[in-house]
Amino acid sequence: MPHSERHEELVAATALGVPLDADRAELERHLAEGCARCEMLLVDLREASTALAAEAPPVRPPDALRGRILSSLGPARVPAKPASPVFARLLAAAAMLLLVIVGLDDARLRRQREELRSQSAELASRLQSAESALAERTLRARVLESDDVQMLMLGGKDPQPSARGRVFWSPKAKRGVLVAANLTPLPADRQYELWVFQKGKPVAAGVFDVDPQGRALFESTQFPEAEAQNFAVTIEPRGGVPAPTGPIVLVGSPAA
């Protein structure tokens, strides 16, 4: 759909964090079609909206708070999971996702919790399908059954806040598997690209498409040897690019 004032209205609301409800899908479609004007506008208006924050004068934080924060810093590494049979691992992962949906005290997820509650049944079913497909793949032998397999949940960001994913990877095998759901199917000239954050920098880990239901099961053999700190998925021109240029739709939250 061509760019219109209505899209700017939706972009303005999104930049301001105003829930779009039924209109969200329309904006997501428009951005997925690659409207550079709206992309740029969203970045600008998000930044511009913070001008409002200056109306709230700074307040000196209590002295103890600084110490509390600094003493609570821990390494943001994802602990290795013990090896277990694939099926049990996948069931556990599905159960964990539901637990996360219902109860995780993560601020970003909390914002979407109400919406996610109603979607949890559907998500569970989609996950089952994706995981059945996963079980059929030989990659499980290479990644999921590695004794150093690790896992990180990915959450959706604007413009696809309901997207969800998990990355299983084996640093030894330098391979990883992304299982994702609720991604918007892209126009023919676009693909999703997976990024591995290594020493804070994104490293391209391959491009993939989603099925009409927005699900993806993608194996990457391009994982860097060094430890992966985080993952993200962006929308890029078909074939991929060496450094991210498009919007981030999925990103890991090591904090979770």
Added chain:
Amino acid sequence: MSQTREDPDRALMARIEARDADALAALYDRYGGRLLGLAQRILGRGGEAEEVLQEVFLFAWKSAATFDPSRGTVRTWLLIATRSRSIDRLRSRRSSSRPEVRSLEEVTVNPAAPDDVEASSSDREWESLCRAAVGDLPEDQRRALELAYFEGLTHQEIAARTATPLGTVKTRVRLGLMKLRERMRPYLGSGSDAS
């Protein structure tokens, strides 16, 4: 040229990615007061605003790698994280307990004395530009933006609160933000001011 390209905060972020706790402490000293002021404006004085501040800096520590300088400044990144977490709590408060009807006047906290919080000259410059930009907005646009930003109201809720047609509210929000964008160009991160 754009100040974002010389932003010393980005050096701090690089050090935070490398797990330098001193860099996080420096970021806290630079923005802790500003972010707490925002959280208190939204949530009122009390423990929740401090909890938000703690969450935001833990987020910065653990997710520094996800900061994308092409999408805005570090200050914006932190302000958005603070504002969204505060609004989450405000909405959760509304849905889980009593439906509150709060006015801006009720949630406005007493500002700290001007000298109470040290601000860098660049922060003061930013604040003064922001205040001028917001202050120059037509009253109805400013009011719509404030209701959305500080109270997390939807378009429909703003329309009801201000007894204004929904379409008018949407237009005010759009025009108001567009005007802020024009005034804030020196700070924008998309490169749209690069000409």
